[in-house]
Amino acid sequence: xxxxxxxxxxKGALDETGNGGLVAVSRLTPGTNILAYCVGLGWxxxxxxxxxxxxxxxxxxxxTIVCALAAALVRIHASPVVTVILAAAVLVATLLVFSSAxxxxxxxxxxxxxxxxxxxxxxxxxxxxxDVTPVRILLLSAALGACxxxxxxxxxxx
Amino acid sequence: MTPPVVYLLLVKALAxxxxxxxxxxxxxxxxxxTSGAITSEQLSQAVLVGxxxxxxxxxYVVAVGYMAAxxxxxxxxxxxxxxxxxxxxxxxxLMQRWLHLARVRAAVDAVVxxxxxxxxxxxxxxxxxxxxxxxxxxxx
Numbered sequence: 001x002x003x004x005x006x007x008x009x010x011k012g013a014l015d016e017t018g019n020g021g022l023v024a025v026s027r028l029t030p031g032t033n034i035l036a037y038c039v040g041l042g043w044x045x046x047x048x049x050x051x052x053x054x055x056x057x058x059x060x061x062x063x064t065i066v067c068a069l070a071a072a073l074v075r076i077h078a079s080p081v082v083t084v085i086l087a088a089a090v091l092v093a094t095l096l097v098f099s100s101a102x103x104x105x106x107x108x109x110x111x112x113x114x115x116x117x118x119x120x121x122x123x124x125x126x127x128x129x130x131d132v133t134p135v136r137i138l139l140l141s142a143a144l145g146a147c148x149x150x151x152x153x154x155x156x157x158x
Numbered sequence: 159m160t161p162p163v164v165y166l167l168l169v170k171a172l173a174x175x176x177x178x179x180x181x182x183x184x185x186x187x188x189x190x191x192t193s194g195a196i197t198s199e200q201l202s203q204a205v206l207v208g209x210x211x212x213x214x215x216x217x218y219v220v221a222v223g224y225m226a227a228x229x230x231x232x233x234x235x236x237x238x239x240x241x242x243x244x245x246x247x248x249x250x251x252l253m254q255r256w257l258h259l260a261r262v263r264a265a266v267d268a269v270v271x272x273x274x275x276x277x278x279x280x281x282x283x284x285x286x287x288x289x290x291x292x293x294x295x296x297x298x
Binding site: 025026029030031032033034035036037038039040043048051055056058059060061062063065066067069070071073074084086087088089090091093094096097098100101102104105108113116117120121124125128133134135137138139141142143144145146148149 | 170171172173174175176179180181182183184187202203204205206207208209210211212213214215216217218220221224225229232235236239240241242243244245246247249250260261262264265266267268269270271272273274275276277278279280281284285287288289292296
């Protein structure tokens with residue numbers, strides 16, 4: 001995202017205010033943030049054709065590589081050595097999952113937002129223990145957030 | 159699992175997540191626990207593949223689609239990955255109109271926090287399964 005910002009600002013196709021709006025929208029768009037950023041960037045430059053081309057360009061190369069790697073993995077995973085290596089790698093990847101969660105929570109770790117964030121987190125934890133499905137947990141959390149809150153600050157929404 | 163089902167399940171998971179791996183809990187629920195289309199080991203491998211390639215973190219769903227339904231599943235997953243991103247355009251318009259409302263903003267914040275908690279739970283599950291697998295293979 002930073003590379004895109006620098007490139008497009010250098011070309012004069014984007015300014016800092018426009019970039020701020022794109023970042024905010026990408027954070028609020030469901031799914032993968034960088035794809036939403038690219039769609040917003042493409043749309044702001046060439047409307048729908050720009051949005052669709054930038055969406056394909058930002059997702060196709062990585063998807064092709066992921067698919068090829070997944071196909072290779074399916075063929076080799078029967079070996080015990082590979083199983084050990086993969087299990088160890090998954091343990092490392094788990095750390096990345098935790099760091100993603102931490103990055104999401106970090107903007108709420110301030111005095112102003114901490115109480116509301118804790119209430120939502122506890123509520124969410126209770127629903128998890130009660131075996132409620134993830135979609136329902138998200139919807140119920142949104143409802144709780146709308147009920148209890150007003151002033152907490154969204155991440156990256158400036 | 160058929161490609162249209164892969165597409166619909168992944169769109170559901172992606173449309174309710176706000177980060178690259180935020181869709182993981184829902185995918186775990188739909189593909190591993192409910193339908194059994196892939197194993198938890200395959201899901202972990204998909205995450206691993208997604209994290210070890212350049213590009214969007216959310217591209218791991220393409221590996222999930224491939225493991226669930228082969229190449230057609232991978233294409234369905236790619237389309238599913240792109241679908242929620244198109245919501246960015248109407249969100250531009252809506253953001254200018256509604257985001258200043260405190261309740262709307264608080265609801266979005268709550269969804270982000272809940273996503274993080276669900277992600278932590280998935281991470282613990284993945285770690286436990288990988289550890290179990292390691293101990294089984296390495297047991298003398």
